[in-house]
Amino acid sequence: MTALSRFAKFAWGVLALNVLVILWGAVVSATGSGAGCGENWPLCNGAVVPAAERTDTLIEYAHRLTSGLALLAVIALAVWAFRAHPAGSRVRRAAFVSFVFIIVESLLGASLVLFGWTAMDTSVIRVFMQPVHMLNTLLLLGAILLTARWASGGEAVQLSGQGGRVWLLGGGLLGAMLMSASGAVISLGDLLAGSLGEGYNDLVALLVQLRLGHPAIAIAVGLYIIWAAFRPEATPTPPARRFAYLTVGAVVAQWLVGFVNVALRVPLWTQILHLLLADALWLALVLWSAAALARSAARQPAGAPRSAAAAD
Ligand code: HEM
CATH class of the missing domain: 1.20.120 (Four Helix Bundle (Hemerythrin (Met), subunit A))
Structure with missing residues (x-):
């Protein structure tokens, strides 16, 4: 390097x-x-x-x-x-x-x-x-x-010639956005419900009812990301594989912190840790996507043996 x-x-x-x-x-x-x-x-x-x-x-x-x-x-x-x-x-x-x-x-x-x-x-x-x-x-x-x-x-990213890899990784990126966006919505619901006590309005009541939606989305998308990380076409080069495993680690850690968040009734420190991990997961996924969609990966047919030349 x-x-x-x-x-x-x-x-x-x-x-x-x-x-x-x-x-x-x-x-x-x-x-x-x-x-x-x-x-x-x-x-x-x-x-x-x-x-x-x-x-x-x-x-x-x-x-x-x-x-x-x-x-x-x-x-x-x-x-x-x-x-x-x-x-x-x-x-x-x-x-x-x-x-x-x-x-x-x-x-x-x-x-x-x-x-x-x-x-x-x-x-x-x-x-x-x-x-x-x-x-x-x-x-x-x-x-x-x-x-x-x-x-x-x-390496530069190239979308043409990557076949189904673009959809696999694009799905992960969109899913990760959905996980974090849904987390941001329930976080607001928690804040308002906690601070306004019993006197909150119908909108806050709706946010509170939606609480379960975020973990459900996070588990479904997390499983998709883990599944994708073990598909050869999503990890065509050694760097892509490394970043894919890093992303999987972030998903599992984030699930754990998510449950601790709920169990402890969302203290500030788990909230911040949860957001830090959401950012880390996102960054690892972007690195994985950029490495898997690198120009050199486009030249390899999906599932072909990984070449040393493709490593950065
Ligand atoms: C791997 C997947 C996950 C991601 C990427 C994720 C992401 C996020 C994000 C970005 C927030 C908003 C943080 C903020 O605005 O300060 C959030 C909030 C939250 N998440 Fe997750 N989350 C995941 C999994 C989970 C799981 C599995 C649970 C629970 C079982 C959970 C429980 C919560 C709770 C309770 C909040 C609200 C915290 C608050 O009141 O500020 N999350 N999540």
Whole structure:
């Protein structure tokens, strides 16, 4: 393996920063601190540096600072990618897509605050925004990951000539999005039901009734991912096989933490661990998909013996 360029190291750092910001975002929602800065954005309670009298203000303000840093880091990533890589390079494309998703992420975050879809708000649109926000987060992480991977010498992806592999892996990626989006919806239901006590409305009651849907989806999709990981056509190269096993490990760990989450009635630490594992599972699955759909894999017929040349 060749030494990583400064750009590649920066890209991996930007990925780590974004994961941390996402986890802190979960602390903001789990503690009901989304309105800690009032309905002001980007100012916090009308000031650049707010008076730090309340814990929810500190939590939300820290999220604003770190998410602002993540925004600047992704913009720097895109600018640097365009300066350091030639026109048409996949690193440039992935960095540009990361830039688009971080802009959408910031707009989604700002709209939650400006429209008051935070804290104990029980509007339908807030429920709708939960999975939208989660899906954009996953796409953002996927794009930054591919920027870092490709800048580190990862092979280009090619969809033509891959046969049923595209559907196998595409199914896994869509399924993983569904798992996390359904988790985001029930997480909101738990928060609102827990904080509003008996007085919650029909919408929150519906979210509470949907609780079982998320584990059911997570078990079904997890089984699909495990099944796919052991199919030769989904693991045509040694790297694809390694990442497939990593994904399987993340699924099993996530199932366990999911059950602990329920058994302990969702304390903050299992909530954060569950979200961290959801991100880890997603990143492993993206790496597996990119390795299985690599250009060199397209030249191999499905199920053919794995060649050393295909390894990266
Ligand atoms: C491998 C599959 C799974 C994935 C990818 C996944 C993903 C997620 C995600 C992304 C969230 C939202 C976290 C947040 O917004 O803070 C969530 C919430 C949740 N998940 Fe899962 N999950 C999986 C399996 C399970 C299982 C098997 C169970 C239970 C048996 C479970 C129970 C829960 C619960 C109770 C919540 C709500 C936690 C809260 O109130 O914040 N999950 N899940």
